Amino acid sequence: MLAPRLIMMIGLSFDVEPDFPPYYNTNRGLEGLKKVCEILLKHKADATFFICADFLEKNPGLLDYVKKFEIACHGFRHIDLRKLGDMQLEGEILEAVEIFEEFGLTPRGFRAPYAGVDSRVLTVLSKYFEYDSSLLFYQKKPEDADIKEVPIYTGGKTFGINPKLFNRTLDFPIENKVYFIHPWEYGGLDFKLIESKRKKMKLLGYSQENYLKNLETILKEKPVRLSEMI
Ligand SMILES: [Zn+2]
Incomplete structure (x- = not known):
């Protein structure tokens, strides 16, 4: 008898922040944000955008890009x-x-x-938010933290690896997979600067072109906003 197929839910999230922290503190990645939002709309896909409040304050126009999606908080600074x-x-x-x-x-x-995050940070967050999405899927939530957790699976620079390797991330046997993306990796910045900090990633076929291919792979899986995964 075949084992029952795991029902999988894919969550898609974006961290909207200054470019490549802590190495840069510019806002050129807004171009990448515009690009990813257009791709999401084209695919009729949903997602959650975690936005740094001081970035939002300095760039209020970004709300035009993200208004169709879930807006969440990525701290102040x-x-x-x-x-x-x-x-x-x-x-x-x-x-x-x-x-x-x-x-x-x-x-x-x-x-x-x-x-x-740690138990002290999560305790403060529980006063203001319904859920947190900072822990990695293999991390245990501190017992005294009274906030729902939607843990992160993978993302960031992983979106730049060889698509054949990236596709394997979908096979890992956990039910809920939350991917995260940095819009600044999708445009605006000189990619050479990012690559120079990630030399070891070359072994995995890391390149900027892969980011779009791998995002499209996730979009085909009908991702949801994270508040639907609580
Ligand atoms: Zn961040």
Whole structure:
């Protein structure tokens, strides 16, 4: 008898932030954001956009690109929240929430910059958000954190690898697969600068052309926004 086929759900998420943190602090990746949003609309695909609040404040026009999708929070500044003291941590999150409110937005989800959370950060987040998506799928959520978790599967630079290798990520036997993407890897930046920091990725066929091919592979799987995976 055949084993029952695993029902798989694919979540697609984008981290909207300054270019290639911490190496750069420019906003040229907005071009990549526009591009990925157009591709999503063309494929009638859904996704969640985790946006840094200070990036949003400086580039409010980006809301025109992402308005058809779920808007979530990627912190205020793109900094490691685990390194902040209690007061600073609370202030950083509150600042982000207030900026979203100014735009009439109440994000349900949060992803920490550098996906850096611990039980203290998650406890603060639980006051403001319904779910977090910062842990990796193999990480255990701290028991005292009273917030739903939609863990990350893979993404980022993985979207640049050889498509044959990338396709294998779909075969891994976990039910829910959350992919994440950085729009700045899709345009605006001189890609040579990114490649120079990722020399080892060459062994996996890493190139900018692969990003579009691998995104299209995921779009064929009918991805959902992360709030549908809670
Ligand atoms: Zn980020």
